[in-house]
Amino acid sequence: MNQRRPNLIYLFADQWRRQAAGYAKEDPVYTPNIDQFALESMTFPQAVTCNPLCSPHRASLLTGKYPMSTGVYTNCKVGADVMLKPEERCISDVLKESGYATGYIGKWHLDLPELQYQSQPESGASGWDAYTPPGPKRHGFDEWYSYGAWDDHLSPHYWQDSPEKIKPNQWSVEHETDKAIEFINSRNPDEPFALFVSWNPPHSPFDQVPKQYKDVYKQQSLPLRKNVTSDSFKVHTGEEVGGGLEELQENQKNYFAAITGIDENFGRILDVLRELQLEEDTIIVLTSDHGEMMGSHGLMAKHVWYEESIGIPFLIRWPGKIPAIATDSLLNTVDIMPTLLTLLGLPVPSQVEGTDLSPILKGEKKELVNQSYLCAYPGRKEAIEQFRQSGMDNRAYGWRGIRTKNYMYVVHKGYSPRKKTVRMLYDLEKDPYQLEPEVIEIPHSHVIAQKLEEKLALWLNRTNDPFNINNEVKNI
CATH class of the missing domain: 3.30.1120.10 (Arylsulfatase, C-terminal domain)
Structure with a gap:
């Protein structure tokens, strides 16, 4: 069926660095579905995040504005008083107003933690977590299956439209993929849909990965990156994080295992689109919010300017519309929102600070910008x-x-x-x-x-x- 506008599926993992995919030919990661998808997509080997931290990237992704403009300059956490403002105009607001059925599944991390303003939330949220109730803070997302920030990957929890916690006993990536498939299967075929899925892995803790994915790397001796030049590690502010090279190698195996698990579940979504004959009518984006240092330069986590931290995978497929090539064009977080809206034929809000890269995706131009700005x-x-x-x-x-x-x-x-x-x-x-x-x-x-x-x-x-x-x- 020909739709007025294409569907959009936007999938992003947390802390997945650009180098950690088979098609990138850098880290030794097993990702057969992603590698095949890369052959069918436009890939951006020069893609970066404007701020290599979870909440700032997400706010910039949705608004097309830099962290200083959104006010989300650090993570939404207790003590920072930072959140995505309800009055911001996000890509999801535009999609909803334009007749799209909208859905959000997985990690949100853009609301103020409930412990910031109440000691015993009805939702049971703790730490940096938050239940985001229906209303303007959801920014036009109708179907909601989400949480704020919680890193228990093997025993996750979610909220829908009430403060009652939903606690499945399932790896978060697999469960969220199940929910994504439910959303696609239950769609109204007479209207286009836009689905955002935010997988928390491969974010730490790295060991919280199902055994079948760990087993892929169990017997392997994997090399560390050439810039891992230390046997002790810190975070960006200088605090020691403990562990030596042996622990780093185990962390790396588990990190890759999570990405292999993401690959398998990504393949499940592709299979459903194929079975439903939705491939031609659906733009799919696969990306992340920032990278992971994994010992490079003696560092763990993110928040620094090195390629392992700022570099994100970015693959976009629209059969017959977007050429399947690797472009050396730069792409920054703030460019994603205006680019996708233009591809969908929708208006770009005037306050957007990023650049519409759709002429590159359509093969009309090779380059629109020659620099990306970053901040922390x-x-x-x-x-x-x-x-x-x-x-x-x-x-x-x-x-x-x-x-x-x-x-x-x-x-x-x-x-x-x-x-x-x-x-x-x-x-x-x-x-x-x-x-x-x-x-x-x-x-x-x-x-x-x-x-x-x-x-x-x-x-x-x-x-x-x-x-x-x-x-x-x-x-x-």
Whole structure:
């Protein structure tokens, strides 16, 4: 049946780095369904997240705006008072208003944790978790099977339209895929649908993966990335996370196992679309919100400017409409919303700050932008309080960066008021593992750094970012 507009299925995993897929030919991961899908899709090997952290990426994905504009500059957690505002105009709002049946399944992490404003929520939410009731905070998503933030992958929970918890005894990826298939099967064939599915794995804890996927890697001796140069590991703020190389290798196997599990469940969704003859009428996006360092540069998790943290897989398929090629065009989080809306023939809200890349997807142009802007802010409760006590805006610190095809330029002020500004330039063509940064003392005396510094300054001014790159931070 020919529909007025195509369906949209947007699938994104949490903390899945760009390198960890078979088709990427970097990490030794078994992903046969994703590899075949890559052959049928346009892939973006240069895709990045504008902020390598869960909530900021999600807010930017839905609004097409940078974190400073959405106000979601750090994770939605107790002590940060950060959430996606109900008045924001999201891609889902536009879809709903345009006659799409809309659904959201899985991790949301855009609502204020309930413990932020009540000690004993009726929903039973704890930690950073939250039940988001029907209304404007759901931003046009009608079918809702979700939770805020909770990392128990083997025993997940969800809420629908009441505070009553739903607790299936099933791996979250498998259960959410079941729900996605139910949504597709129960659709009204007379109207297009838009379904967003947010899988939490391969996010830590890495060991919470079904045995059958762990067994794929059990007997294998997997190499670590070339930039794993330490036997002890930290997070971006410097805290030790414990464990040595042996634990890292086990974590890596489990991380890959989760991705293999995602691959199998992704294949289930593709099978259903094939059986229902919906392939031609459905745009499918497969991606993630940010990466995972997994020991590279002595770091775990994300929130840093290295490729393992900022690089995301991004594959999009629309048979007969989008060519199946790998493009070297850049793609940033804020570009996704305007690009998808244009592909669907829907209006793009005027406040969007990203770029519509649909001419690239249609094969009309090879490049629309030649740089992507990235940011990260101090967001830990202790750090926010430290800045407040020092009379400073914590959002004026952290790091900002600009990523081009060949370079990554970073200005880093640190995550506490006692840090000094450091500038680093990485030549990604000559140094793809970012092992030899050039420290820039005076950017205006360096041809490449000068151009990138000027572009970065314009972007900061355009987004009203308080991060000042014209003056060095003084030690206090």
